[in-house]
Amino acid sequence: MTASGPAATPVPPTAPRRRPGTVPLLLLAAVCAALFAAVALTVSLRQGTPLAPERAALRWSTAHHGEPLRSLARALTATGSGPVPYLLVVLAGLLAGRGAAGRLRAVLCAVAVLAAGQAIRYGLMELLARPRPPAADWAAHASGYAFPSGHATTSALAAGILAWGIARFARPGVARTWCAVLALWAAGVGLTRVYLGVHWPGDVLGGWLLAAALLALALLLEPLALPERDRPTRPGARPSSRPFP
Template sequence: MTAPGPEPGPEPRPPRPDAEPVPPAGPRRPGAVPLLVFAAVCAALFTAVTLTVSVRHGTPLAPERAALRWSTAHHGEPLRSLARALTATGSGPVPYLLAVLAGLLAGRGAAGRLRAVLCAVAALAVGQAIRYGLMELLARPRPPAADWAGHASGYAFPSGHATTSALAAGLLAWGIARRARPAVARTWCVALALWAVGVGLTRVYLGVHWPGDVLGGWLLAAVLLALALLLEPLALPRRDRLIRPGTSPSSRAFP
């Protein structure tokens, strides 16, 4: 008499034809405490830079003057044309297109994608409004127009191109991190960071901003991105976030 074999388990259910494919797992969302610490550090640094600009009434520091002299002496081709082309991507429709793409990648389902797009565009628009307000409040003069190798308007601090490109890069990195595998997401995050840094540096190279303006823009964008991540659970309900494969039903959203 042979021993009975193990009872067969339930057959796996075939996937629904209308089910949306589950994306691969991406990097874990940072916790609230690290985000708060990061935001606080960046806010403190931004406050220090802002106070320095305000106390000196916009007068540039010695390193800023040195950077302007260097850039003026190196306005030759093809660097000037390359810098103009790169700096053009840091304003206008490009950052908003990146924000829309970030929302499309981050959301789940039609309603979730629409909500994510609106949140991403709103985060970028709020950053723009804060930046404009600070520029008018501080009214820091730009470098002398005779040293410009590109177009600019308005006051100098914080740099609009630096703030906007850093915000757009961070938003798109957030969207990619929710859709792509970790290795792919990290590669895109590095590429986007290099793009944002390049846009900021072109503003100094073209002679339309002091280095402190660009640094202030990067710090402001970092604070706003950290706060946006903290508010993400309020903006995107759990049902609208992407589901990681292998997670339990009780933890189907990023912790």
């Protein structure tokens, strides 16, 4: 006797999450670290003296400090420091975690990565002690040494961490769109530092390279910091209603 109802459609198993392999991440971290070291060594050997292209960039920026570009640059650059990056990484943790405990763990890990990057950046700035461009050319307030750029490093770290959180939560197409938006934001923040005359281009490049190396290392440690049970089952899907064993 056959069943009167329609046959149940089998539900395909959830596809496992794919993350970058260990070797590509190690290679990325090594390349970015080597490039950062090369830039830092150049800055150190020249005792902070800017290269000719850096001087040219400063001359161009000081000649284009008119409105409304200056106000727009100041508004954008303000998002690269202070509470905004930390709010972004907290959001990343909330998106990347699963359940209350998983979200708390993810938030703490995300904030720890940003805080560690800040500490490393501060230490390098004090160690290399590169002077900023002449204060007469500044179009915004700045303090401390120049290399690597704090705004560039911080915004790139925050953008990368939030991109990770979105990739853990959203579907691939949505995640790629947001990753592009975040990359543009971080690039814009870094470029405003040169436009406003408070950093040399090498400072911003160093900040980006440092952030990329740290993000790659953080992804390598992700399985230890955030076990699989604390992650959503798949991007864009609700967690299973079954309790985790």
